[in-house]
Amino acid sequence: MPTLGQNQYGKAETRVVRVTRDGAVHHVRDLNVSVALSGDMAEVHHSGSNAAVLPTDTMKNTVFAFAREHGIASPEEFGTLLARHFVTSQPSISRARIRIEEYAWDRVPTPGEAEHSFVRAGRETRTARIAFDGEELEIFSGLTGLTVMNTTDSEFRGFVKDRYTTLPEAGDRVLATDVTAVWRHAADAPDWDAAHEAVRGHLLAAFAGTSSSSLQQTLFRMGSEVIERQPGIDEIRLSLPNKHHFLVDLEPFGMKNETADGAVYFAADRPYGLIEATVLRDGAPARIPVDTTTP
Missing domain, CATH: 3.10.270.10 (Urate Oxidase;)
Known part of the structure; x- marks a missing residue:
């Protein structure tokens, strides 16, 4: 009988650019953010019920909103904020993996x-x-x-x-x-x-x-x-x-x-x-x- 193994879902490669203005001096953080969530997701696979599913579009919106609200001090700090948010705010999510690429500008x-x-x-x-x-x-x-x-x-x-x-x-x-x-x-x-x-x-x-x-x-x-x-x-x-x-x-x-x-x-x-x-x-x-x- 088939058994569901390890699974995850998320929103890959959200491109977010945060421009911070300090008068005439601007600062740029340019990130490519991928979110993968896992947890109690058996039912959506078995019956198609989305009752425990946070839409991936919401994950994208969260990346943008956090960039605006919290800024981007570093990829590590930004990724930590996102991971903690997804796990602590959603009862069905027990693990969040955030992958970030930063593109540097001179x-x-x-x-x-x-x-x-x-x-x-x-x-x-x-x-x-x-x-x-x-x-x-x-x-x-x-x-x-x-x-x-x-x-x-x-x-x-x-x-x-x-x-x-x-x-x-x-x-x-x-x-x-x-x-x-x-x-x-x-x-x-x-x-x-x-x-x-x-x-x-x-x-x-x-x-x-x-x-x-x-x-x-x-x-x-x-x-x-x-x-x-x-x-x-x-x-x-x-x-x-x-x-x-x-x-x-x-x-x-x-x-x-x-x-x-x-x-x-x-x-x-x-x-x-x-x-x-x-x-x-x-x-x-x-x-x-x-x-x-x-x-």
């Missing part, structure tokens, strides 16, 4: 006293493509997976609206993207490593320094910074997915989310807007294939 230096621009810790991937036909040598340098975020100084409004438009206008939003860039050298660089680091630095500086009305505007400013400051580069193509961060609606739990001290966001991974364009030195021909940077 600050990008910004002009003045504002500190709200970040680059994901851990280096991105450097790329290179060389083509030689016996006469002409083409060298394309690049990078992919350069993850950056501004927690303010970004808006999106005044856009076209039709009967299917539900997106509200945003006067202040989180702007995050994974930069993929390919650039073409007009001649050999005297130091390829130094040239690559210089381009990377220009991309970061432009992203951090642009008060953005659209991701397209930020892209053009990033490409222009490279063209203006690197005379050996005639063309750069950028692909910027818009990594949407949505304010979590916490009003059903009696909480205000967007306040002066910060907010909690849901970091969505798909679908996403994808902004792509080439920035050229005036008079230079376009030679980077348009699909070079498309994921």
Whole structure:
């Protein structure tokens, strides 16, 4: 006769971003939280009765609410708060397992006293493509997976609206993207490593320094910074997915989310807007294939 063995259920990979604002200085904790609960769950397996089942959607909401109410001092402390809550608040739950991944962010230096621009810790991937036909040598340098975020100084409004438009206008939003860039050298660089680091630095500086009305505007400013400051580069193509961060609606739990001290966001991974364009030195021909940077 079949017997029910070990079992558990939960909500996997809730992406929660907590932005804490200390005046012009912002702090970010970016977590991927998975919850697994076990206990007196035999009846739901045997008869389908959900009388002892806490919905997994409730687990997700609890992660967001705790991030707002308690903050995120550390993954360990946050996970402990969640585990204790689930076991002590639900008679049918005897064990909670919380798994957390934290994604670290380093600050990008910004002009003045504002500190709200970040680059994901851990280096991105450097790329290179060389083509030689016996006469002409083409060298394309690049990078992919350069993850950056501004927690303010970004808006999106005044856009076209039709009967299917539900997106509200945003006067202040989180702007995050994974930069993929390919650039073409007009001649050999005297130091390829130094040239690559210089381009990377220009991309970061432009992203951090642009008060953005659209991701397209930020892209053009990033490409222009490279063209203006690197005379050996005639063309750069950028692909910027818009990594949407949505304010979590916490009003059903009696909480205000967007306040002066910060907010909690849901970091969505798909679908996403994808902004792509080439920035050229005036008079230079376009030679980077348009699909070079498309994921």
